[in-house]
Amino acid sequence: MSTAPNQPPAWPNHSRKHSTVIQGQLEALFAELSDCRDGAVADYIPELAKANPEAFGLVLATVDGRIYAVGDVDCPFTIQSISKPFMYALALQRLSPAFMQAKVGVEPSGDAFNAISLDPATGIPRNPMINAGAIATAAQVWQHDPDQAEALTLTFFSELAGRRLEVDEAVYRCERETGHRNRAISHLLRNAAVIEQQPDAGLDLYFRQCSIALTCRDLAVMAATLACQGRNPLTQAQPLDPATTTRVLAVMGSCGMYDFAGQWLYDVGMPAKSGVAGGVMAVVPGRLGIAVYSPRLDAYGNSVRGVATCRRLSKVFDLHLFDRSPLHQSPVRSSYRGTERRSRCWRCAAETLRLEPLLQQLAVIQAQGVLDFAALEVLLSAVEAAAADARVIVLDLGQVSELPRACAALLAAQEARLVDSGVVLLCCRAAHLEWPAGTGAGLQPLASLDLALEAAEDQLLAQSPPAAPGQGGSALPDETGFLAALPQPQRQLIAARLELRSYEAGTVVMAPGEASDHLFIAASGRFTIHLPTAHSRGESGLSRVATFAAGMAFGDGGFLSGRPRQAEVLAETDGQCWLLHRRDLDQLERENPAVALALLRALAHDLADRLTFCCQQLTLVELL
Numbered sequence: 001m002s003t004a005p006n007q008p009p010a011w012p013n014h015s016r017k018h019s020t021v022i023q024g025q026l027e028a029l030f031a032e033l034s035d036c037r038d039g040a041v042a043d044y045i046p047e048l049a050k051a052n053p054e055a056f057g058l059v060l061a062t063v064d065g066r067i068y069a070v071g072d073v074d075c076p077f078t079i080q081s082i083s084k085p086f087m088y089a090l091a092l093q094r095l096s097p098a099f100m101q102a103k104v105g106v107e108p109s110g111d112a113f114n115a116i117s118l119d120p121a122t123g124i125p126r127n128p129m130i131n132a133g134a135i136a137t138a139a140q141v142w143q144h145d146p147d148q149a150e151a152l153t154l155t156f157f158s159e160l161a162g163r164r165l166e167v168d169e170a171v172y173r174c175e176r177e178t179g180h181r182n183r184a185i186s187h188l189l190r191n192a193a194v195i196e197q198q199p200d201a202g203l204d205l206y207f208r209q210c211s212i213a214l215t216c217r218d219l220a221v222m223a224a225t226l227a228c229q230g231r232n233p234l235t236q237a238q239p240l241d242p243a244t245t246t247r248v249l250a251v252m253g254s255c256g257m258y259d260f261a262g263q264w265l266y267d268v269g270m271p272a273k274s275g276v277a278g279g280v281m282a283v284v285p286g287r288l289g290i291a292v293y294s295p296r297l298d299a300y301g302n303s304v305r306g307v308a309t310c311r312r313l314s315k316v317f318d319l320h321l322f323d324r325s326p327l328h329q330s331p332v333r334s335s336y337r338g339t340e341r342r343s344r345c346w347r348c349a350a351e352t353l354r355l356e357p358l359l360q361q362l363a364v365i366q367a368q369g370v371l372d373f374a375a376l377e378v379l380l381s382a383v384e385a386a387a388a389d390a391r392v393i394v395l396d397l398g399q400v401s402e403l404p405r406a407c408a409a410l411l412a413a414q415e416a417r418l419v420d421s422g423v424v425l426l427c428c429r430a431a432h433l434e435w436p437a438g439t440g441a442g443l444q445p446l447a448s449l450d451l452a453l454e455a456a457e458d459q460l461l462a463q464s465p466p467a468a469p470g471q472g473g474s475a476l477p478d479e480t481g482f483l484a485a486l487p488q489p490q491r492q493l494i495a496a497r498l499e500l501r502s503y504e505a506g507t508v509v510m511a512p513g514e515a516s517d518h519l520f521i522a523a524s525g526r527f528t529i530h531l532p533t534a535h536s537r538g539e540s541g542l543s544r545v546a547t548f549a550a551g552m553a554f555g556d557g558g559f560l561s562g563r564p565r566q567a568e569v570l571a572e573t574d575g576q577c578w579l580l581h582r583r584d585l586d587q588l589e590r591e592n593p594a595v596a597l598a599l600l601r602a603l604a605h606d607l608a609d610r611l612t613f614c615c616q617q618l619t620l621v622e623l624l
Contacts, residue, residue: 058293104127252272523550
């Protein structure tokens with residue numbers, strides 16, 4: 001570990017555009033507290049006594065990477081005791097929680113930071129936030145890997161901050177020369193066998209971790225990393241796993257402010273840690289990290305301005321963890337039945353007749369927000385209520401921003417329970433969420449709500465087979481689809497001019513830009529129309545317009561207008577289509593204009609029916 005420079009290395013330009021209103025609030029708060037002159041700079045470590053007592057910096061770092069900064073946010077200072085939760089996290093990850101619990105407790109001590117606070121029965125330190133617990137923690141990290149402990153520590157702290165950190169060698173030497181009380185604590189720990197080897201090397205690592213130099217901006221990012229379950233919101237690195245982060249925040253909440261911890265939690269309500277160099281770090285889990293630097297300390301060894309700033313921020317921004325209102329926004333964004341919204345799969349007349357009376361047994365539930373336990377309990381209750389008279393339930397999670405792992409497991413258990421009762425649960429638009437291993441088939445998410453509705457309709461049809469087998473396709477397309485409305489002699493004249501073609505699944509039947517020379521009538525199989533789409537994010541792709549089954553016509557828009565194709569049509573399954581070429585329609589018009597006119601009228605009626613249905617569905621999209 002090398003000497004820290006006088007100025008910190010350039011901060012990477014990761015900060016996103018932020019709210020000027022929030023920035024203004026911080027600047028007003030900063031100006032208000034700048035006149036505070038209470039407290040005194042720590043002088044028991046001579047190097048710390050050199051700090052500028054007027055220095056004052058404040059930074060907020062959000063979990064999505066926005067930085068709000070005011071004051072002396074790039075002024076270097078040493079991390080001191082704020083290193084303790086991070087070193088404890090490193091030990092938990094390297095040595096396991098069970099191992100560390102045998103070496104360091106997690107109970108509040110009610111004593112000052114440098115108290116010799118050991119459990120009278122076991123001899124282990126009360127918690128890792130006091131010096132005794134932190135020295136024991138550093139000793140375990142050193143003993144785990146004596147050759148690499150220092151490098152490992154500095155690399156870990158640098159990943160948390162998002163840039164390379166170094167040790168202030170002058171402060172380190174001063175700490176080592178004046179740290180007689182800490183040296184005494186380390187020997188007591190050796191006497192109690194908490195430290196198994198000579199304590200000097202482990203104690204030296206402790207002195208060096210406390211002497212790491214950083215800025216208020218660095219510290220805010222480290223706090224935001226804790227708020228983000230161990231993921232650095234600027235670099236996206238994951239130096240901490242979520243389970244370790246939870247344990248560290250818990251100990252910070254109960255022990256981080258020493259014998260002021262209870263009053264802090266009562267007034268401020270955030271896990272926090274202070275250091276005698278003047279830094280204070282606070283965390284709002286899942287939301288943001290706060291860092292304050294001001295060297296004047298109170299009688300507890302906490303920054304006076306730091307405590308006052310966090311107290312005001314908690315009140316002004318409503319950040320107190322224990323001041324939370326009950327759930328106001330329902331996690332159920334909308335709930336409706338299949339009679340209100342259909343898939344874009346156009347079915348033959350026989351399937352449509354079978355499906356219509358079954359659609360009331362299809363329930364659609366659209367969820368939203370963070371599905372934590374409270375929200376998931378509401379959602380699962382809605383699912384259970386829908387299952388009382390539904391045979392298929394579609395759960396749309398596209399508007400869900402987070403699904404904690406434990407809650408995902410509960411949702412998987414709900415799906416298994418529904419399967420046992422004969423109800424199918426289908427999930428869609430959930431690829432962005434994390435699912436536990438081994439989830440049921442229904443929770444393997446479909447890409448869109450439309451595809452989920454089609455799958456649900458297929459489930460209803462499969463559960464209610466027809467009384468007699470239906471036709472898989474027609475030898476001639478004169479009894480199904482839009483041609484069925486014509487008299488039989490006219491149907492036969494039209495059918496005589498049609499060409500039957502076969503398509504394998506995945507075949508492109510139509511492509512954008514092609515001449516619109518054919519009208520297609522599906523004889524068997526399924527055919528899907530896709531239109532190219534572009535998003536504001538710069539992404540592009542194909543979006544499904546409709547899927548057609550036997551008896552349905554497609555390609556009719558271009559066929560009637562004569563314009564080149566705009567859409568792509570793929571064969572979803574092996575199938576066949578009857579094709580009417582434009583030249584054959586022109587010949588029919590010359591030879592039998594009445595039949596040609598009847599064909600065009602039937603095609604126009606079919607288009608009008610589909611257009612009416614599409615308009616109804618678009619209106620429902622706004623209402624559901």
